[in-house]
Amino acid sequence: MHSPFTDMLNTVARVRGVTAALVVSEQDGIIVDANVQIGQPGDRVAALAASLYRKARLAARAASLGDVTFMQLEAPGGRLCAVGGGGLVLVVVAAALVNVGLVRVELLRASADLASLAEGRR
Amino acid sequence: MSDDVHRMSEELANDPGSRVFVPLGEALRLQGQRDLALKITLRGLERHPHLADAHDLLARVYADGGDLERAFDEWDMVLRLSAGHLGALKGMGFICFHRERFGDAERYLSAAAASDPDDAQVASALGHVRTAHHEVARAHEASAPNAERHDSRYLFVDVLPDEGQTALLLDREGLVLAGAYVGADGDDLAQEVGAELSGVTDEARRTTRHLSLGDWTSLVFETEVAVVAMAPAAGDGLLVLATSRATPLGLVRRLLQRCAERARGWLEGTR
Numbered sequence: 001m002h003s004p005f006t007d008m009l010n011t012v013a014r015v016r017g018v019t020a021a022l023v024v025s026e027q028d029g030i031i032v033d034a035n036v037q038i039g040q041p042g043d044r045v046a047a048l049a050a051s052l053y054r055k056a057r058l059a060a061r062a063a064s065l066g067d068v069t070f071m072q073l074e075a076p077g078g079r080l081c082a083v084g085g086g087g088l089v090l091v092v093v094a095a096a097l098v099n100v101g102l103v104r105v106e107l108l109r110a111s112a113d114l115a116s117l118a119e120g121r122r
Numbered sequence: 123m124s125d126d127v128h129r130m131s132e133e134l135a136n137d138p139g140s141r142v143f144v145p146l147g148e149a150l151r152l153q154g155q156r157d158l159a160l161k162i163t164l165r166g167l168e169r170h171p172h173l174a175d176a177h178d179l180l181a182r183v184y185a186d187g188g189d190l191e192r193a194f195d196e197w198d199m200v201l202r203l204s205a206g207h208l209g210a211l212k213g214m215g216f217i218c219f220h221r222e223r224f225g226d227a228e229r230y231l232s233a234a235a236a237s238d239p240d241d242a243q244v245a246s247a248l249g250h251v252r253t254a255h256h257e258v259a260r261a262h263e264a265s266a267p268n269a270e271r272h273d274s275r276y277l278f279v280d281v282l283p284d285e286g287q288t289a290l291l292l293d294r295e296g297l298v299l300a301g302a303y304v305g306a307d308g309d310d311l312a313q314e315v316g317a318e319l320s321g322v323t324d325e326a327r328r329t330t331r332h333l334s335l336g337d338w339t340s341l342v343f344e345t346e347v348a349v350v351a352m353a354p355a356a357g358d359g360l361l362v363l364a365t366s367r368a369t370p371l372g373l374v375r376r377l378l379q380r381c382a383e384r385a386r387g388w389l390e391g392t393r
Contacts, residue, residue: 041333048329055325056343062318064311065364066346073326074342077335093333097172097202104371 004117005033008090008110015106017098019078022091023114024050026057026084045080049091053082069111070104079103083111086118127153134162139169147179151186159183174204181213190217195372208237212244215251224255225383274300275310277388281380286366289381291388294358296320300388303364320360323352340378342371351378356389 005023013021013035022034022045029047036042057068073080074096081092081103090110092103130146143166150159163180170176181196194217200210215230231248238244277300278289290301296317303312322341330338342351344367351363351374363378 044332048325048332052322052325052329055322056341059318059322060343060345060350063315065348065350069344069346071343072341073329073338074340075330075335075338077330078333080329080333080335101371 003033006035008113008117009033009035012090012092012103012106012110015092015094015098015102017095018092018103019095020045020091020093022046022049024089024091026050026054026087026089032088045091045093049080049082049093050089052080053084053089053091057084070108072100072104081107083107083114085111085115088114088118090114124153141166141170141173141176144173144175144179147176147183151179151183156183156186160187172203174200174207174210177203178207178209178213181210185213185217190220193217206233206237208234208241211237212247215244215247219247219251219254222254222258223380224251224258225387226380227251228255229383274388275302275312277301278381278384281384282363282377284365287369287377288364289377290316290362291355291385292316292320292360292362296360299359300385301362315364316360316362319350319352319362323354323360326352340375342374344371349374351375353378353382355382355385359385359389361385 009021009023012018020034020036020042022036022042023032024030024046025032029050031042031046034042052073053071056071060066060068069083071082076096078096079094079098079100081094081100083090090107092107094103127146127149130142130149133142134140134146143162147159147163147166150162160183163176163183167176167180177196177200181193181200184193184196194214197210197213200207211230211234215227215234218227218230228248228251231244231251234244235241235248277291282289288301288303290303290312291299293299298312298316301312302310303315304310326338326341330336338354340351340353342349347367349365349367349369349371353361355361361378361382363374363381365374365377
């Protein structure tokens with residue numbers, strides 16, 4: 001099934017090392033659309049990433065740092081990157097050795113469309 | 123040597139996927155044919171992007187040419203591919219020493235010495251680094267104003283020399299242990315910023331554990347006005363680094379490492 005987010009997700013998921021790309025509702029962590037490799041726990045990724053992004057966004061705003069434009073969580077077993085817009089979060093799960101610069105560029109590029117696609121969805 | 127180069131060149135020509143490009147590049151580098159060594163190494167890495175020894179070779183080629191920034195990045199990559207790689211530890215130790223980052227240099231060379239205790243070159247370099255480190259620390263101690271020497275708010279001042287860079291060390295309750303966060307109006311907002319940001323780390327810990335990624339090592343977020351990087355500190359503490367939006371992310375990561383090292387030393391000294 002082709003959703004308004006399919007092309008965006010496919011583009012991001014094509015980056016080598018990316019194992020999951022999801023558009024998630026920031027408020028409740030529900031998946032809107034996803035491109036997830038077999039074995040990836042999509043629902044759990046969505047819920048945790050949305051919650052983390054939301055917390056980071058609220059903390060940054062409370063600390064007078066403005067809106068979060070890009071977030072990256074790093075651990076020995078991999079990375080989780082996210083951008084947000086229009087109440088949605090575009091989340092990427094990637095291997096530790098992924099070219100994070102490339103992931104960041106793709107996510108920032110996609111984030112511009114995310115808000116407008118979210119508007120169209122309402 | 124040239125016979126070897128000839129033989130390896132033929133082997134590579136017959137099998138472009140061969141890993142012989144590594145010893146071939148090294149032989150060319152030692153012969154002073156840096157450009158050719160660089161070309162062969164880069165071409166080999168296209169086929170073997172995760173070969174640690176190839177990145178190590180590339181780092182040495184860059185270092186020979188004086189491009190220490192790229193050499194450092196390549197050795198950084200080597201350590202990601204092969205933790206404890208002796209060549210990379212020595213190389214990064216050398217570059218840190220060259221940049222007078224004696225703490226980092228000591229850390230890398232100590233790891234190299236632990237990996238190969240018989241390497242006299244490493245032992246000697248480590249001795250030089252430790253001497254230099256002590257001298258610089260003594261000079262800094264002597265020249266620092268009295269208030270700075272005893273006020274933990276100044277802990278990161280010499281690690282973060284550029285305007286717009288600031289760091290905080292928080293305890294497990296989110297209370298400030300060291301560092302400062304000065305707002306646009308000149309007020310120290312460390313306690314407020316620390317309290318807000320420390321809550322995020324529980325979420326980070328939960329996320330990486332649930333996804334079986336291991337314990338989180340850093341959390342970075344870019345905002346409209348700043349780049350904020352966080353890393354866990356000793357005793358369930360938290361290190362927070364904030365830099366201007368213009369700071370490249372690679373540099374932010376390096377600064378975070380330097381601050382972590384400073385915080386580690388300070389926490390050990392205050393125990």
